[in-house]
Amino acid sequence: xxxxxxxxxxQLQALEIQEPDENFDPQKPPxxxxxxxxxxxxxxxxxxxxxxxxxxxxxxNVANNAFExxxxxxxxxxxxxxxxxxxxxxxxxxxKEARTRVIALRSELHAQRYDQNIExxxxxxxxxxxxxxxxxxxxxxxLLRLSQSDLELLLEMLSRWLQQPEQSPVPFDPSxxxxxxxxxxxxxxxxxxxxxxxxxxxxxLPLEPHVFSTLRxxxxxxxxxxxxxxPEELDRAAPYNLIITLIVLVFAQSDFAVYL
Numbered sequence: 001x002x003x004x005x006x007x008x009x010x011q012l013q014a015l016e017i018q019e020p021d022e023n024f025d026p027q028k029p030p031x032x033x034x035x036x037x038x039x040x041x042x043x044x045x046x047x048x049x050x051x052x053x054x055x056x057x058x059x060x061n062v063a064n065n066a067f068e069x070x071x072x073x074x075x076x077x078x079x080x081x082x083x084x085x086x087x088x089x090x091x092x093x094x095x096k097e098a099r100t101r102v103i104a105l106r107s108e109l110h111a112q113r114y115d116q117n118i119e120x121x122x123x124x125x126x127x128x129x130x131x132x133x134x135x136x137x138x139x140x141x142x143l144l145r146l147s148q149s150d151l152e153l154l155l156e157m158l159s160r161w162l163q164q165p166e167q168s169p170v171p172f173d174p175s176x177x178x179x180x181x182x183x184x185x186x187x188x189x190x191x192x193x194x195x196x197x198x199x200x201x202x203x204x205l206p207l208e209p210h211v212f213s214t215l216r217x218x219x220x221x222x223x224x225x226x227x228x229x230x231p232e233e234l235d236r237a238a239p240y241n242l243i244i245t246l247i248v249l250v251f252a253q254s255d256f257a258v259y260l
Contacts, residue, residue, distance in 0.1 A: 042141070073223045075258060081229060081237040082260060088245045095246055098201045105144060122150060129157055134191050138198035148204045152211055155199050159214050161192060162221045184225060186239035193239040200246060212253070219247040223259045 026042055076082055083091075123129070136142070146154065162184070186193040196218065203211070226240040241260075248256045 073220055073259075074227060076223075077227060078229070078231045080231050081226060081234060081241075083241040083245060087241075088249060088260065091242055091245050092249050095197075095201065095250060102140065102144070102202055105140065109144065122146070124153070126157060126160075129154070130161065133158075133195050138195045140198075140202075143198055143202045146202070151199055151203055152208070152214070154195075155203070155211065155214050155218075158192065158196050158199060159217045159221070162196070162218060162225075185236060186222075186225070187236050190239075193243075196243060197246075200243075200250075207251070212251070215247050215251055216253060216256075219244055219253060219256050219259075223256075 024038065024042065143151070184192075207215075222240040222243045226237050226244075229237055244256060244259055247253050248260060
């Protein structure tokens with residue numbers, strides 16, 4: 001036992017809830033608070049390995065998130081790619097419904113005496129998180145065990161990957177060294193869009209100022225990437241429109257409204 005790794009120690013830690021048995025089906029939606037806690041335990045064991053303390057790697061990223069004042073991106077060159085008011089309203093309604101469900105689940109967890117403070121800290125290894133997010137769906141049973149601090153750090157990582165596609169590489173043409181990575185596309189790279197949306201849904205309100213700074217970086221990146229699209233690429237514009245819409249209409253960054 002004394003020689004077990006941090007990851008092995010993490011696997012041995014568990015909430016005082018029923019362990020998933022041979023009849024457990026991770027694809028079956030939980031129907032009760034107890035079942036949801038069991039799902040959380042199942043997903044918890046798939047999260048990146050824990051560390052005993054936060055590394056400075058991500059903390060420094062957060063501290064330096066506003067290291068420069070970015071120039072506002074150009075206005076959209078193709079008005080046909082902008083969302084309609086009806087589309088924006090529908091997305092905001094759907095997002096708020098998702099947040100309402102999260103609040104209800106958190107209340108249910110509280111009623112089941114789930115204490116988030118007993119959770120071991122997750123790794124702050126950016127590469128491990130990148131691999132995890134690329135390979136796993138952003139399930140609520142994973143996200144609801146993250147503290148607000150963890151969610152903010154995750155949002156910061158997602159912002160960095162969105163700003164710097166070379167940090168979230170996807171093989172393009174291995175035979176051509178000059179084109180090892182394809183440009184970021186939130187339709188093809190849907191994992192990043194899914195994790196962005198789910199993390200925004202789960203954030204606790206009100207937000208700290210540095211989180212708004214991260215949101216603005218995300219919004220700017222989405223505007224820049226959408227500006228690169230051609231008029232006929234409306235489908236590819238949709239995920240960028242969604243994130244910009246939420247940043248403007250839900251998180252009250254009204255100056256970004258010019259990009260809608």
